Amino acid sequence: MSVTAPPPRSPYGRLMTGVLRGTIKLDVVINRIYPSDFNPLYYTGGLANLFLFVLVVSGIFLFFYYEASLIGAFASVQYLTERVPYGGIVRGIHRYAADGFIVAVLLHVFRNWFTDRYLFARDNPWISGMFLLVFGGFVGFTGYQLVWDERAQALTAMFLAMLRTLPGGAWLARVFIGGSGISDATIVRALYLHIGPASALYILLWWHYTRLRHPKIWPPAVWVLFCVGLVFLLAGVIPALSGRPATPAAQPTAFPLDIFFLWPFWLMNWLGAAGIVVLLGVLTAAGFAIPYLGWRERPQEMDVRHAGVAQVIDGNCTGCELCYYDCPYNAIVMVPSPAPGFSRAAANRTLLAVVVESRCVECGICIGACPFEALELPKFLERDVRARVLEAVQA
Amino acid sequence: MAALSVLFAFGIVAGEATDRWFFGGALVGALLIAYSVIILLLRKMGVVGPRKSER
Numbered sequence: 327m328s329v330t331a332p333p334p335r336s337p338y339g340r341l342m343t344g345v346l347r348g349t350i351k352l353d354v355v356i357n358r359i360y361p362s363d364f365n366p367l368y369y370t371g372g373l374a375n376l377f378l379f380v381l382v383v384s385g386i387f388l389f390f391y392y393e394a395s396l397i398g399a400f401a402s403v404q405y406l407t408e409r410v411p412y413g414g415i416v417r418g419i420h421r422y423a424a425d426g427f428i429v430a431v432l433l434h435v436f437r438n439w440f441t442d443r444y445l446f447a448r449d450n451p452w453i454s455g456m457f458l459l460v461f462g463g464f465v466g467f468t469g470y471q472l473v474w475d476e477r478a479q480a481l482t483a484m485f486l487a488m489l490r491t492l493p494g495g496a497w498l499a500r501v502f503i504g505g506s507g508i509s510d511a512t513i514v515r516a517l518y519l520h521i522g523p524a525s526a527l528y529i530l531l532w533w534h535y536t537r538l539r540h541p542k543i544w545p546p547a548v549w550v551l552f553c554v555g556l557v558f559l560l561a562g563v564i565p566a567l568s569g570r571p572a573t574p575a576a577q578p579t580a581f582p583l584d585i586f587f588l589w590p591f592w593l594m595n596w597l598g599a600a601g602i603v604v605l606l607g608v609l610t611a612a613g614f615a616i617p618y619l620g621w622r623e624r625p626q627e628m629d630v631r632h633a634g635v636a637q638v639i640d641g642n643c644t645g646c647e648l649c650y651y652d653c654p655y656n657a658i659v660m661v662p663s664p665a666p667g668f669s670r671a672a673a674n675r676t677l678l679a680v681v682v683e684s685r686c687v688e689c690g691i692c693i694g695a696c697p698f699e700a701l702e703l704p705k706f707l708e709r710d711v712r713a714r715v716l717e718a719v720q721a
Numbered sequence: 722m723a724a725l726s727v728l729f730a731f732g733i734v735a736g737e738a739t740d741r742w743f744f745g746g747a748l749v750g751a752l753l754i755a756y757s758v759i760i761l762l763l764r765k766m767g768v769v770g771p772r773k774s775e776r
Contacts (some may be wrong), residue, residue: 360761360772361764361765365765411740411742412742412743412745412746413742414743415742415745415746415767418746452765464772487729500753547757547760548757548760548761548764549757551756551757552754552757553754553756554750554752554753555749555750555751555752555754555755555756555757556750556754557750558746558747558749558750558753559747559750559751559754560750561743561746561747561750562743562744562747562748562750563743564747565743575772592775691756710758
């Protein structure tokens with residue numbers, strides 16, 4: 327049994343180890359600029375949550391003024407932007423917070439990928455996080471549809487071209503626009519496809535958090551002020567405005583591009599509709615498959631999963647809940663104690679810790695959390711630790 | 722930064738008084754960013770910070 331993990335064997339493993347070291351070095355550099363509890367890279371998930379909250383609040387405001395019809399959609403957005411006090415600012419906030427959300431989510435994805443936080447029991451947050459990214463991207467696209475200007479018309483036509491390359495694409499296209507051609511039903515469906523998946527984001531967030539004991543769901547005040555200030559500032563300096571109103575005769579060939587949401591439509595210039603569908607399918611499948619590709623070392627190869635699932639020593643457990651709060655994998659639950667413990671400290675307990683085996687990653691954090699020696703890793707006992715320390719010292 | 726914040730606050734009032742909503746909104750953003758910089762500077766100077774137990 328070696329003391330340090332063996333070096334990665336595969337080229338992918340070596341690459342990811344290099345990226346991991348680079349990420350940690352970046353953390354060190356940023357921690358010199360900001361205090362470590364203000365490091366924004368530690369709060370990428372919280373920042374995404376903040377932007378999502380801003381999106382929901384500003385979106386509710388916009389919803390009250392929006393009219394879901396071919397004629398009314400553009401006019402209502404124009405009225406909101408130009409006539410409603412600070413309506414244009416709220417629209418800009420909604421638009422720039424959406425960009426902020428995608429940027430924060432992408433930073434979160436890459437950081438967790440580069441730091442191997444998708445392995446073992448963390449595949450669950452990874453999968454829910456990928457759903458959040460996909461849903462977020464689609465919600466952004468339908469948001470651009472709702473304005474119903476020439477850009478929205480062109481985007482709708484391009485999206486329909488993508489849908490028609492799929493099996494059953496003609497049916498999907500009919501469902502998407504609500505009939506054989508663009509009508510009021512198209513705008514109503516766009517509104518539903520904007521608000522429905524946006525609401526689903528909170529269900530996905532619940533799934534995302536459910537296996538994490540201490541998720542950092544909100545950034546520090548300094549970043550809340552900065553991010554909210556930034557979207558206000560951008561909304562005022564570079565207002566979010568509509569293009570020319572959509573008309574059946576209009577055939578726009580160029581439109582302003584939001585690179586965070588509309589990049590697939592830009593790539594259609596070279597790849598065509600079918601190429602973009604294939605590209606999006608491959609990227610999505612690869613993103614979901616990352617925890618299961620097996621290119622990273624197996625747990626046995628990494629020499630980390632050999633300790634056995636944590637076990638509670640019934641007689642010593644006092645029901646203090648320290649292990650329950652410290653376990654980052656939600657692998658310990660507290661149940662009513664069926665009988666008192668054996669030790670003096672455990673004699674009056676009311677709760678007993680129980681390890682959920684399927685969630686335990688054998689990290690040993692609970693061992694460190696317990697002051698009563700009531701937990702152990704059965705294949706990695708204290709005497710084994712002592713032997714390994716002595717072995718290392720002698721080496 | 723505090724003086725700048727006061728300037729931004731006057732700008733917000735001026736924007737509201739003249740119905741220049743984009744101007745006022747942008748200055749709300751500038752004011753919030755100035756506050757965030759003030760908090761960061763106070764933290765770097767050690768005036769505010771984590772509780773002793775968290776240091």
